[in-house]
Amino acid sequence: MDIAVDIKQYMTDCGQKARAASRILARATTGVKNNALLAIADRIEALNAELIKANQQDMEAGRAKGLDAALLDRLELNDERIAGMAEGLRQVAALPDPVGEISEMNYRPSGIQLGKMRVPLGVIGIIYESRPNVTADAAALCMKSGNAAILRGGSEAEHSNRAIAACIQYGLEQAGLPADVVQVVDTTDRAAVGELITMSDYVDVIVPRGGKGLIERISKDARVPVIKHLHGVCHVYIDDTADLTKAVKVAFNAKTQRYGTCNTMETLLVHEAVAEKALAELGPMYVEEGVELRGCGLTCKILNGISEATDEDWDTEYLAPILSIRVVKDMDAAMEHIHQHGSGHTESIMTEDIGRARSFLAEVDASSVMVNASTRFADGFEYGLGAEIGISTDKIHVRGPVGLEGLTSQKFIVIGDGHIRT
Secondary structure, three states, X not given: OOHHHHHHHHHHHHHHHHHHHHHHHHOOOHHHHHHHXXXXXXXXXXXXXXXXXXXXXXXXXXXXXXXXXXXXHHHOOOHHHHHHHHHHHHHHHHOOOOOOOEEEEEEOOOOOEEEEEEEEOOEEEEEEOOOOHHHHHHHHHHHHOOOEEEEEOOHHHHHHHHHHHHHHHHHHHHHOOOHHHEEEOOOOOOHHHHHHOOOOOOOOEEEEEOOHHHHHHHHHHOOOOEOOOOOOOEEEEEOOOOOHHHHHHHHHHHHHXXXXXXXXXXXXXXXXXXXXXXHHHHHHHHHHHOOEEEEOHHHHHHOOOOEEOOOOHHHOOOOOOEEEEEEEOXXXXXXXXXXXXXXOOEEEEEOOOHHHHHHHHHHOOOOEEEEOOOHHHOXXXXXXXXXXXXXXXXXXXXXXXXXXXXXXEEEEEEEOOOXXXX
């Protein structure tokens, strides 16, 4: 049989199984779902060595293929990241279950009671690259929010994803839930993605996590609603009222704490009144850390020997130890730069002026806007969501880190006592 036919049938089977499993999961109690999550967490910790061994196969293959440092960083599993996966599962288990929550109940003039009930979306397809921890995070959030999941990881993480999938299947079995509640697509054929994003009969929403090229392709070709962000060009603006001790610490952390993430700062904006002092301190710190600096004309005068930034630099998500720096006239100029070049992901201001802080919060258009904090906090785990299924820069249906509530919808409920409309 033609491989394309095989893939189509395989994905159709996945969709049919997921739809059937979603109906069973929708009836599951919070306790049953939590039991599954805790069993998966225990299994992941128990099989730590096996997970690392599987991941090493992927890392070796990735190096042989010439994957860059940022992709290898995303791909790697170590003791800390495996412990983080288990902790994320336990945090999700500890969170309130949104499914079935009733709100806004009130009486209408007709005598009926009207309210809203939170319900699962149904079946969620998740397409992701590199990071194998997404397999556990996505499974946890989908399961707790009552959604069946079809997970399609990248070929570069094939062995890691299979090892984590085995832990998920173990936890589902322990809790008495169907194995099809979480399916990890067991083929690296790219045709599987094309099928998944067009299966509107079986899949209710697609969540792509990966590079800009992947997300643009998914958004263009999908026949299923997509929750997405294209890229993360994040900024920190140091105002002339900033506490420079705080500002230096935050600006350094926002860039260097981890390079290959969408909430890493890619451009630093500095008020001209404090630029010389702030950059004289920050410049050597970045250079010592191995960060390549690219700056505007004024920045190049302050920091001798750095490259001049191009127009392309201001729009680039480096995901690497490269930073663009621009000196700006004032906060309005900083916000205009963000408006022109930001991706709507995360923006931060360093200021001690409460009025400017409020203006920045109100006027900057991004899924997360911060005052005196590192952009690296824009993360589901840090926001108390337990984990995240992605960070949405859309404005409908959910924005920012997508946790449990973002994977549900609401329906109106009406309670009467034989009421009829007259």
